[in-house]
Amino acid sequence: MFKYVFVTAAMLFLASCGGGSEDQIPETPKPILVTAGVAQTIDEQQTLDIVGVASGGTGEYVYAWLSSGDVNISHADTTAADASLVAPVVTAPTDFIIRLVATDSAGKQGENQFVLTVNPVNLPPEANIQVMQLEGYGNNRFPVMGTVVLDGSNSRDLDAPENMAEIATYEWQQTAGTLVTEGLDLTQSSLSFVAPITDNEESISFSLTVTDQEGESAESIVSVVLVGQSNTLPTIELNSDIAVFSGERIALQALVLSDAPRAKPFSIAWQSSMTTEGRLADIDQVNQIHTFASAPLVNETQHIIFTATARDSFGNEVTANKTITVWSQLNATINDTGVSAYGTDEKVFSSYQADFAGQDADYGNDRISTSGFIDKTGRGDQGFDFTRLNENGDQVDNTALPWRCVRDNITGLVWETKVSQDISNLHHADHVFTWYQSENNGNFEGDVNEMSTTCANPNGQCNTEAFVDAVNEQGLCGFFDWRLPTHQELQSIIHYGKSIFPLIDSEYFPFSGDSGSQALWYWTNVSSADGVNDDTAMNAWAFDFKSGVDNFLSKSVHARVRLVRAGKVEPEE
Structure with a gap:
């Protein structure tokens, strides 16, 4: 720290008076003489005490120190000419004008100035290289085709000028090993490249030179290991x-x-x-x-x-x-x-x-x-679990004994089976029916199909509802609550894993139809929104047990029926 004290020279003032005349000669105003100091030279960021002097004015003075540039002047007491300043950071020798203005009680001012020369004092920067590590490999080790990133952006200059980047330039250079920098920009803060394919381990080295805004440079060196094919992890x-x-x-x-x-x-x-x-x-x-x-x-x-x-x-x-x-x-x-x-x-x-x-x-x-x-509770192909029931609804464990119904032990549903003899039997396999439902019919009951010979219904109506009524009046397996299956229920017994039709477990559902080239359509109880005319559903859903697909058919079409009853009842707690 430099401290300088300035002392003003004594000033002599002469006064004259008339010799015996009553008229007085007007007094000449006294000028305010100010001394700020002499030219000074200091280093950047150094502190300088400045002391000025003022004389010749009237009463007390008010002092103000001013500068031509970014010089920080501390002057808390304006009734005194003492102050201090801090030299700014510069990149080259720079002159600043320091002025002292003194104002007396009458408002008159005087001023003086001196030249402050500030010299730069530069600390060298710090070059810093960080290597981005890869998981699974040791420090600074890289597999073939691995991306190597050398990051020099953390290089620092502790005395960088304000509002300027700390580092002015970066310069990378490969100093050893297989050349990997060809065609790369070596003037950026980071250097990135892909490790070449080599057979064995090899060490390669790099240097980074950074230069600050004041021209000082620093260097850092780093080495990385290319592990080669033999040590590249899959x-x-x-x-x-x-x-x-x-x-x-x-x-x-x-x-x-x-x-x-x-x-x-x-x-x-x-x-x-x-x-x-x-x-x-x-x-x-x-x-x-x-x-x-x-x-x-x-x-x-x-x-x-x-x-x-x-x-x-x-x-x-x-x-x-x-x-x-x-x-x-x-x-x-x-x-x-x-x-x-x-x-x-x-x-x-x-x-x-x-x-x-x-x-x-x-x-x-x-x-x-x-x-x-x-x-399984019963038996069945693949994941199916069926139990045969006789005409009284009792289980039939002996596969050689006749059965009339099948219980699905997964869903709890009981299904009608068909017979192949006696065409007059209600349940003959070749009987077909039109779709008819007096309720839940999509605003169209369907086709009554009266006086038909496609089934053995005593009343001559070969439609689905008439068939349900006839079976429930006669009874089947001791049950009287048979109905047409829903879409989901009928699909549940289709065996999509079979390669020959009908697509159903024929060990439990024999005589399910031999259509040759024709489809094996079975009705559900669901009307179809397709084919609606004036809010009237003319079609109903059916499943083809030859292909396994579902489709909507005209309710006047003749298709087969497999009745169902009940459902799975959850056990009581």
Whole structure:
């Protein structure tokens, strides 16, 4: 810190008076003489005490220090000429005019100035390189095709001029190793490049030179290691986590990749954790990239962790996990589809197709039945569970004994079966009916179909309602509440897994029709909004047991009927 004191020279004032005359010569106003100081030279950001002097005025003075530039002057007491200033930051020697203005009590002013020269004093900047690290590799280590980012933006200049960037220029230079900077802009704050494909490890080095606004420079050096193909880790991704029931299939699919061209072939090993009940998921082929497992039998919800460990040709290993939730036994209230085959974009197979995982055959009662985990009340193909009932409605366990109805143990519905002999029997397989319903008919009851020979109804009306009334009057399996099925109910017994028609479990529903090239339409009780004319539904929904599709038919069309009754009753608490 520099302190300077300025002292004013003494001033002599002469007064004259007349010799004996009464007239006085007017007094000449006294000028205010101010001394601010002499020229000074100091370094930037240094403090200088300044002391001025004023004389010749009237009464007390008020002082004001002023500057021509951004000089910070501290002058708290304006009745005194003492003050201090702080030299601003400059990038080159700079002159500033420092003025002192003194004002007396009469309002007269005087002023004086001096030149303040401020010299720059520059601290060198700090060059700082940060290397963006990659997960799975050590510090400053990078695989082939990995992005290397060298960040110099945290370089600093502690005495940078205000309102200016701390660093004026950046200059990168590769100093050792395989050239990776060709074609790159080496004048930015960061340097980024892709690690080249090399066979073995190699160290490459870089320098960063930063220059501040005042021309001072600093340098930093960093080295990174290119690990080469032999140490580049493969990556592994597993398909999404899911939840399944005991006995359903779990698709296990891994995607293994590497940027190292010689990393293939990959090998893999799958493992599963054990449930709290001591069971493991049965993995089909533990060394296949795409495989499957069967969910184990559990009594309560369990979480199983599947671990896939992949290895490349260099012996580098990576591991990934997926968690599967396994629910206890499926308590289904709707039937499965019966599909157990697997499709691709070309054909149908009986075995699991790893490239087309997650198909119908992997889930539901059909899959659980194949796994042996389903507990059926009766019997049936795939996941279907049927029980035969005799003419009195009693269960028939002996398959050799005749039966008249079938109970679906999944839905609780009881279904009519058909007969093939005696064409006069109400339930003959070849009888067909028009659709007719006096209520819930879409504003059109349908076709009465009187005096028809397409069925064996005693009143000669071969329509759906007349058939229902005739069966309930006669009774079937001891029941008198038969009706036409809903759309959902009728679809529930279609066996979509069969390759030959009719698409129904023929062991329980024989004589369901042999249409040749014709469709096997069965009526539902639902009118169709398609074909509505003036708010009148002329059509009703039906299912084709040859193709499995549904469609709306004119209510005057002759189609088959399979009656149903009741439904599943939930047990009392």
